[in-house]
Amino acid sequence: MTVTETLPSRLMPDILQKIAGESTLMVLDVGFGVHETVAHFGNRRCKLHFCGLPDALQSPPTLAPPAQKTGKLIDESIRQENLLTAWRDRFRSVLDFPEDTRFDLCLFWDSFNYMDDLALKAFFEVLHPYIRKETLGHGLIQLKDDNQVMNREYGIQAQDQLAMRPGHHGSLASWPRPQARVASMLKGFAISHGVLRRDGLLEVSLKTE
Amino acid sequence: MFDRNKDKQQDKPESSSAAPAVESSYSSAPRPSAAGSSGKSATLGATIKVKGDISGDENLLIEGQVEGTVNLASHELTVGKSGKVHADVTAKVIRIDGEVHGDIAGKEKVFVSSTSNIKGNIVTPKMTLEEGARFKGTIDIDPGHANGNSSVTSFKSGTPTDKTS
Numbered sequence: 385m386t387v388t389e390t391l392p393s394r395l396m397p398d399i400l401q402k403i404a405g406e407s408t409l410m411v412l413d414v415g416f417g418v419h420e421t422v423a424h425f426g427n428r429r430c431k432l433h434f435c436g437l438p439d440a441l442q443s444p445p446t447l448a449p450p451a452q453k454t455g456k457l458i459d460e461s462i463r464q465e466n467l468l469t470a471w472r473d474r475f476r477s478v479l480d481f482p483e484d485t486r487f488d489l490c491l492f493w494d495s496f497n498y499m500d501d502l503a504l505k506a507f508f509e510v511l512h513p514y515i516r517k518e519t520l521g522h523g524l525i526q527l528k529d530d531n532q533v534m535n536r537e538y539g540i541q542a543q544d545q546l547a548m549r550p551g552h553h554g555s556l557a558s559w560p561r562p563q564a565r566v567a568s569m570l571k572g573f574a575i576s577h578g579v580l581r582r583d584g585l586l587e588v589s590l591k592t593e
Numbered sequence: 594m595f596d597r598n599k600d601k602q603q604d605k606p607e608s609s610s611a612a613p614a615v616e617s618s619y620s621s622a623p624r625p626s627a628a629g630s631s632g633k634s635a636t637l638g639a640t641i642k643v644k645g646d647i648s649g650d651e652n653l654l655i656e657g658q659v660e661g662t663v664n665l666a667s668h669e670l671t672v673g674k675s676g677k678v679h680a681d682v683t684a685k686v687i688r689i690d691g692e693v694h695g696d697i698a699g700k701e702k703v704f705v706s707s708t709s710n711i712k713g714n715i716v717t718p719k720m721t722l723e724e725g726a727r728f729k730g731t732i733d734i735d736p737g738h739a740n741g742n743s744s745v746t747s748f749k750s751g752t753p754t755d756k757t758s
Contacts, residue, residue, distance in 0.1 A: 416728060417726075417727065419724050426720050426721075427736055429734065429735050429736065432731065434732075
């Protein structure tokens, strides 16, 4: 039986309070819908978008390596650009919302940590059209290697509590990074507050720049 | 085509605690209440395949396969564990234990169990995701719109309530 843990959150109460007045709350959860999150928002007018990002990260795009066969030199920057384009295409199918969608809240959970720099940059570029001036976000940044904090699924248990249980994406690699490096790749967002949790994850609240 | 199980309680409409016969083999997890106003319920058995539109004036349990649409606007629809519905579905109350690929409009309530497999969007005033269930898609919840005109079309073109910058 899956064990669900309850984790305290220092930053979620402020985030939820700021969006409480929205008439129709638009929420993006990059993970899967879990019953805690649905129950939390279920008593108010809202649209909850669960995009199941871990599924899209299972097999990263790769580029065909024709260089050796044709004898052409491949510029690494071109290769990187092609890979970035491939990631953008991948995420366009994941973030496939009506054009006029603008989110009030983006729940990124620990998704930053399962994307390399290119993927992370591409994800936020594709997301950018769907955020607005007052969009808020929440995430958990992995600062150093630690298997204990990987492969988790999160939900909102209460204003100040997160539900956490083992995830279904144990095969994904992780990319621990300093806060500043992560922040530099979150197009449209800036980190407004950060709290280092006991488990070593940095809980961050985000606001649009 | 349908295995029609007239509810034994149909002569006793006040007896709301009695479950229809088609539900007797199910788990004890929450599910739509007993038969609707018509007092009837039908089962589409596990070996039955339907291509086309299903509508009716009684509750329906689908254990077979359906491609098309299902519209039970005033009644309850249950997609059983073996049910495979590749269709847009509309009903007053919807419970999903099996597979639904399509948009789901529950005019009163939608219950998604942990055994479900859904690809599509949900519109309903009241939504319950069972513990252990994982859902990918959009859920449009409007508690003040119970028994209203929940429509899945709002997902396809955006709605006036969507936020714009």
